[in-house]
Amino acid sequence: MRAIRRGTQGAAVAVIRGILIDLGLLANQTADAQANEDSQSYDETVEQAVRLFQQDRGLSVDGIVGDETWRALDSARWRLGQRTLRHVRSAPMHGDDVHQLQERLLEMGYDVGRTDGIYGVRTARAVAQFQREVGLGSDGECGPATTAALHRLGRKVVGGRPQLLRETEACRAAGPALFGKRIVIDPGHGGPDPGVIVQDGPERRTEDAIVFDIAHRLEGRLTAAGMRVHLTRGPSTETYLANAERAAFANDLGADLFVSIHLDGHSNPAARGVATYHYGSATSGATSTVGERLAALFQREIVVRAGLDDCRTHAKSWDLLRMTWMPAVRVDLGYLTSPSDRALLITPDFRDRLVEAMMAAIQRLYFPIESDVATGSFDVTRLRALLPATVAAAP
Template sequence: MPTSLFPTLRRGDSHPVLQVTKSQLARLGLPVGDAESDEFDRTFDSAIREFQQQRGIVCDGVLGPETFSQVELARFRLGDRVLSFDPVRPMRGDDVAELQMRLSRLGMYTERLDFIFGPQTDAAVRDAQQNLGIQPDGIVGPATLHALSGVVRSGSAGTVFALRERVRLTATGASLAGRVFVIEAGTTPRDFTALHLSQEQADAEARISGDIARRVTGRLTALGAAAITADARSDPRLGDELGAAAVVSITQDHSPSPVANGVATYYFGNSVREQGLSPTGRRLSSFIQRELTARTGFTDCRAHAASWDSLSVLRTPKVHVVAGYLSNAEDARRLADDTVRDSMAEAIVVALQRLYLQGEADPETGTLSVTAIAEATGKTHP
């Protein structure tokens, strides 16, 4: 389903493509109403929102390019079609992610579950076929799936990628010194092109998020870390290129409703493929969310798994921080306060430190300070 061929649709619209989309969502068990109708009614609006929530994308009830893309990924279950590597037009879908999961449980696929049958997946398939006594042609048909089903333990959990991420985290000590962190600011124009900000809104986000990011990098540098500040013009893959320990993106949100307010954090993953998420991203997201709400008094909008392109494009653990709503008068007032932005920066750095603390060394939320970290590590906090 080439998403570029279809318009952006919302409740009240009608279009022939809605019949196809309703059929695909009905197959997933979602209540779409009359599947033969091309009307975008209230029932289908609820189904779209539920689907968006399941897939970890923006839950706005709008059937646009991102949602069409996710509908297409969800179109196939493993076994529905024969899978193989096509370097020109790689196959994508939930069936590919399920295949990657099975191969990962066997220790043969060690990358992130990305729903794409790329070179790494092809190599893992051929390795599995060789070990299972099947012709190693890279073609995943009935014979390969039958053989895989016989050796994958149904009770196994997690992936090799997730295991490696955990091991890398616990084996490197508690200090932030020597680690590389990328702190992004004001990336909404780059990461969410469907959200049309005015120049004034984009400038305000860049100014406020940029100030928080500079305060974060200043603290990290004082603790001996290499902290890089990036913005909407920066390469979204910078964290991978630098071998960063983590990427933190800081933005503000905007809503048509002036009531929307609070802080939220997001990490790579979704409720459909929970085992494919980033365990480090989830843990860091939780720490940042807890520290932010404990130190600033902003409404707690919680930590969420999301499969946004800006999160899935990286192998480096990444957390996207939505630090308040500029469209909300009270949030905007707080964000204009230097002390609030300083508290946000403190919260993010403390959360990064908590990520590397183990067991009894992990203090209660809101009690650890950058000054205490600096004193414990022999650094000088500015």
């Protein structure tokens, strides 16, 4: 193009003035005849605004709109979300909105190549991958739904695995009702692997039997609340189930949540209390935000409602937590080797209290943060009232 400079008149000048006004670099003028005439002329105020723009963009500051400055002005018109972005091979779309999109994708760990503000094939591929991860149609075009998902997730999660972003998005989109949600409950050990064993007078207490009973009670209560519940094993499973197999079971079912139940054991009988684990990796910094929140809710509800000592929540990259595709926690409901924890764990009343604490935690996970309730205050018998009317009315 012919360079536009001081003294130039014409429609192109009007376009440049318009962009500079939108960017706040040039004052808008009243629409009288004189102003209309002025809007086509490249005067000193326009030149001054162009210089500011060039300085801001790291261009050569000469006050002249040549090819490079024109491209920059044209790009500066667009904010992310103002138009649908797509890959056009013959004439690639470019703009500040593309640059914003690339920055955001890069921040979230997607490979966009250079953040050059041009919607090339690599950007389209990264968008398609993001769309798959958050459960949108993966057409590689950045329209309103994709922009909205980027805005929701972009700032909160940095450096996480895409899969973890999807968890957050899926949890938010799932709504508050437990009805219809699918949960896998995993009673630890079983079959040839009894877990922690304690000889308690004449009784032989085993972790696998106690956690199965608790899991079974939880299954009943959550089913009554309308959830679809699956156990990874039965009361007398004969084969050894590796943690990877338990994770695969939940993945195959497309479960919304995974809860693994264990007891702890230690050679020191003074060791006691409850601890909850969620996925997290110290090396990559990746963490499951939903898993972390669920673990925190489990821990708080159990400490308050069941009165076990607080051994806190911990990030782990165990197979069980790493290989599950949905938010997952493992909770160790006290030490079987502690005389005080054990005295509680063998009573049905205490097991029911643990179950109610876990139910309250699961329900609170799906409440929007702003309508969350204080720990220990949610009445789990109210869960039935949250069922859709047609289901609640059934005999």
